[in-house]
Amino acid sequence: MTVLHIDHLSKRFGKFQALKDVTFTIKKGEIFGFIGPNGAGKSTTIRTLLGILKPSSGSASIFGMDVWKESVAIHEKIAYVPGDANLWPNLTGGEVIDLFLKLRGSHRPEKKQELIDRFQLDPSKKCRTYSKGNRQKVALVAAFASDAELFILDEPTSGLDPLMERVFQEYVLEAKAQGKSVLLSSHILSEVERLCDRVAIIRQGEIIESGSLEEMRHLTRTNLVIETKEPLNGISNMSGVHTVKETEKGTALQVDAEALDEVIKKVSTLGIIRLESTPPTLEDLFMRHYEGTGSDQT
Amino acid sequence: MSLKPFYQTGSLIKFYLRTDISKILIWTFSITALTMLTAWAFEDLYPSEAERLAIAETMKNPAMTAMVGPGYGIENYTTGAMMAHQMLLFTAILAAVMTILMTAKHTRGDEEDGMAEMISSLPAGRLAPLTSVLAVVGLSQLLLAVSIGTALSGLNIESMPPGASFLYGAAIGGTGLFFAGVTAVFAQLSESSRGTSGFAFLILGLSYLVRAIGDVSMETLSWLSPLGWALKTEVFVSNLVSPLVLLTAGSSALTLTAFGLMLKRDLGSGMLPSKPGRSNASPLLLSPFGLALRLLRTSVIVWAVALMAIGASYGSVLGDLESFFSSNEMLSNMVNATGGLSLTEQFISMLMAIMSMMAAVPALMFFYKLKSEENKSRMENIYARAVSRQNVFLSYLAAAVLFGSLMMVIATVSLWGASVPVMEEPLAFAVVLKSGLVYLPAIWVMIGIGAVFTGIKPGLTGLAWGYLIYSFLVVYLGRLLQLPDWPGQLSPFGHVPKIPGEEISWLSLMMLTMISLALTIVGLKGYQQRDLKG
Numbered sequence: 068m069t070v071l072h073i074d075h076l077s078k079r080f081g082k083f084q085a086l087k088d089v090t091f092t093i094k095k096g097e098i099f100g101f102i103g104p105n106g107a108g109k110s111t112t113i114r115t116l117l118g119i120l121k122p123s124s125g126s127a128s129i130f131g132m133d134v135w136k137e138s139v140a141i142h143e144k145i146a147y148v149p150g151d152a153n154l155w156p157n158l159t160g161g162e163v164i165d166l167f168l169k170l171r172g173s174h175r176p177e178k179k180q181e182l183i184d185r186f187q188l189d190p191s192k193k194c195r196t197y198s199k200g201n202r203q204k205v206a207l208v209a210a211f212a213s214d215a216e217l218f219i220l221d222e223p224t225s226g227l228d229p230l231m232e233r234v235f236q237e238y239v240l241e242a243k244a245q246g247k248s249v250l251l252s253s254h255i256l257s258e259v260e261r262l263c264d265r266v267a268i269i270r271q272g273e274i275i276e277s278g279s280l281e282e283m284r285h286l287t288r289t290n291l292v293i294e295t296k297e298p299l300n301g302i303s304n305m306s307g308v309h310t311v312k313e314t315e316k317g318t319a320l321q322v323d324a325e326a327l328d329e330v331i332k333k334v335s336t337l338g339i340i341r342l343e344s345t346p347p348t349l350e351d352l353f354m355r356h357y358e359g360t361g362s363d364q365t
Numbered sequence: 366m367s368l369k370p371f372y373q374t375g376s377l378i379k380f381y382l383r384t385d386i387s388k389i390l391i392w393t394f395s396i397t398a399l400t401m402l403t404a405w406a407f408e409d410l411y412p413s414e415a416e417r418l419a420i421a422e423t424m425k426n427p428a429m430t431a432m433v434g435p436g437y438g439i440e441n442y443t444t445g446a447m448m449a450h451q452m453l454l455f456t457a458i459l460a461a462v463m464t465i466l467m468t469a470k471h472t473r474g475d476e477e478d479g480m481a482e483m484i485s486s487l488p489a490g491r492l493a494p495l496t497s498v499l500a501v502v503g504l505s506q507l508l509l510a511v512s513i514g515t516a517l518s519g520l521n522i523e524s525m526p527p528g529a530s531f532l533y534g535a536a537i538g539g540t541g542l543f544f545a546g547v548t549a550v551f552a553q554l555s556e557s558s559r560g561t562s563g564f565a566f567l568i569l570g571l572s573y574l575v576r577a578i579g580d581v582s583m584e585t586l587s588w589l590s591p592l593g594w595a596l597k598t599e600v601f602v603s604n605l606v607s608p609l610v611l612l613t614a615g616s617s618a619l620t621l622t623a624f625g626l627m628l629k630r631d632l633g634s635g636m637l638p639s640k641p642g643r644s645n646a647s648p649l650l651l652s653p654f655g656l657a658l659r660l661l662r663t664s665v666i667v668w669a670v671a672l673m674a675i676g677a678s679y680g681s682v683l684g685d686l687e688s689f690f691s692s693n694e695m696l697s698n699m700v701n702a703t704g705g706l707s708l709t710e711q712f713i714s715m716l717m718a719i720m721s722m723m724a725a726v727p728a729l730m731f732f733y734k735l736k737s738e739e740n741k742s743r744m745e746n747i748y749a750r751a752v753s754r755q756n757v758f759l760s761y762l763a764a765a766v767l768f769g770s771l772m773m774v775i776a777t778v779s780l781w782g783a784s785v786p787v788m789e790e791p792l793a794f795a796v797v798l799k800s801g802l803v804y805l806p807a808i809w810v811m812i813g814i815g816a817v818f819t820g821i822k823p824g825l826t827g828l829a830w831g832y833l834i835y836s837f838l839v840v841y842l843g844r845l846l847q848l849p850d851w852p853g854q855l856s857p858f859g860h861v862p863k864i865p866g867e868e869i870s871w872l873s874l875m876m877l878t879m880i881s882l883a884l885t886i887v888g889l890k891g892y893q894q895r896d897l898k899g
Contacts, residue, residue: 119748170752190645
């Protein structure tokens with residue numbers, strides 16, 4: 068069942084094209100990772116999904132409702148955590164959590180106290196005295212204490228310490244176990260790799276890759292470390308072989324999926340002492356897309 | 366080594382000059398142009414001595430003294446004396462507003478936004494940011510003083526020689542400098558930039574009040590007010606320089622106090638410690654309207670006190686006005702000539718016009734909170750939840766209409782309350798109330814204009830302030846300068862019937878109300894359709 072569907076969504080700010088034909092779908096019970104560098108369009112996509120920005124063309128729907136026209140009805144069933152929670156300096160964390168929960172609709176009071184304890188937040192302090200991490204905690208408590216069906220999380224763990232990040236991951240997995248869906252935009256690729264079922268990579272406002280990690284790995288390079296009896300001459304000249312490097316353990320290289328067969332055939336004739344193969348990490352995938360392109364412009 | 370706290374002050378001065386130069390130039394140009402135009406208009410309107418003496422007669426009353434200050438040289442009312450009497454106080458207040466806003470923004474404001482932290486992490490002295498902000502504000506006041514002095518000298522008006530013209534400019538710049546010092550001190554004490562400018566404006570208001578009471582009844586009291594000092598220069602009449610020494614010395618003392626406080630405290634902290642708050646929200650907070658009320662609470666209280674004080678200060682001089690009229694045969698005849706209404710009663714409508722424009726300031730500010738919350742990316746918190754744009758828009762609109770109107774009622778009731786004990790024949794409460802309440806629709810139109818800008822072009826919301834200033838100039842100065850009717854007709858405040866002098870015109874009141882409603886609807890429709898910043 069589709070929870071969120073974005074269909075050829077574009078957004079322009081004057082002459083600047085912030086989003087171009089963005090299309091992806093999130094299914095029920097799925098954690099969907101949304102990655103890309105700063106300024107690539109992650110937050111613009113999310114703010115369009117929240118009905119804060121109006122699409123220039125294309126459309127997006129959540130629970131089958133249009134995100135611009137029916138935002139209020141949608142928001143009764145979603146929870147949102149921004150990457151930089153801007154809170155009111157004069158209100159306490161506890162007041163803000165209560166306000167957020169009330170404005171959204173129903174919530175689970177016992178859950179709120181549990182979350183405050185787990186995240187170790189002092190709710191009696193004014194927001195102006197909170198560090199960045201503590202402001203994120205306020206937004207996270209309000210999100211996970213709700214009974215939302217879809218969680219939209221925009222770099223939610225920025226400023227959290229590693230212990231708190233672990234607590235956060237537990238709650239994301241708990242939500243998934245309850246059949247809820249999550250859109251997780253993040254810079255922390257290890258976090259996305261651990262949590263997400265499917266991933267979309269955005270660059271300069273366009274989705275350049277999407278699918279499950281397995282599918283994406285299949286399309287990309289495998290890391291090999293090879294040690295042979297005879298010297299591995301000429302391997303760097305083979306097509307589909309990249310970044311050949313001599314290390315203590317042997318020759319490290321990356322091989323395109325379609326060239327793997329050829330490479331193994333060649334290597335096997337040289338007397339293999341050791342052969343290690345690791346699947347590409349999300350970071351490898353990510354870096355491959357950005358190699359040579361430099362960083363994106365905002 | 367003793368210069369260490371000031372290390373890098375020079376570079377920071379350049380930095381603040383670069384960020385603020387256009388603001389400084391706009392303020393300076395506007396204030397100078399206003400001064401020049403008024404002086405030119407006075408000279409043009411009252412070329413002969415007889416005409417000037419006639420206008421002096423109408424100015425010789427306690428209410429005018431309370432509003433604009435004592436009329437030095439009113440016996441020989443030259444154009445210069447007229448400027449010093451009718452314009453100096455008003456212009457000095459503008460300069461104070463300029464320095465309060467500039468100083469608050471770059472002291473506590475930068476600290477609040479985390480910019481001060483960035484600067485202090487660089488090799489800059491602890492006092493360097495504050496020193497350079499004050500230096501830039503000081504330079505701006507020097508520029509303002511020189512600019513006004515040059516402009517007035519350039520007019521070649523006999524009663525305004527160059528030396529005195531520069532003194533006039535210096536009195537204005539000196540007042541600005543003093544209030545920069547006041548703001549710098551409050552920037553150390555208060556924990557927010559709103560608190561900082563709020564306290565500084567409160568001191569400005571109190572200075573006005575103390576001077577008003579002092580000028581009317583007790584001259585020594587005026588010496589306690591920095592606004593009084595500016596007037597004590599008796600510029601274009603006696604040209605005294607000594608009051609400027611008070612302004613500069615006061616400003617220096619305040620600056621040193623601010624330095625002392627700054628060295629004692631941690632960056633980001635105030636002198637008043639904050640106590641732990643509630644862990645759970647009160648049910649009253651839990652709605653967009655509740656949140657709006659909570660965010661506006663402090664400024665509603667501050668403005669209510671300010672308008673109560675303004676109303677009371679006007680009301681308290683009405684008794685003197687009455688006895689003054691009865692002692693002046695010529696004026697008594699005039700009063701009889703206009704069909705049974707006392708001059709006091711006629712005067713009330715003008716006071717109400719002024720107070721209603723003052724009440725329009727908080728009304729518009731309360732509504733613009735909608736926009737400033739958006740600029741601070743806090744609206745995202747609200748709209749990511751099940752809240753419609755209409756709900757939030759109408760919450761701030763309701764707060765603005767409700768409290769804006771309340772401000773006018775407070776000022777009106779307070780004027781009446783203060784007038785009762787001082788008048789032999791107290792004014793009827795119903796008449797005073799009616800003459801104040803008729804201005805409410807004009808305040809609502811101002812909110813409506815704010816709504817249109819907020820909804821359609823949020824970058825242009827400043828134009829509503831410009832329109833309010835325009836209204837003030839044409840309605841208030843228009844009467845002094847005897848402008849034709851049409852500039853006043855372009856302001857909503859020019860369409861309000863003058864009670865008790867005129868018949869109450871339900872038609873124009875209905876029209877104003879309908880216009881405010883239409884503007885609000887246009888604003889709301891725009892607001893529902895546009896992108897939000899956050």
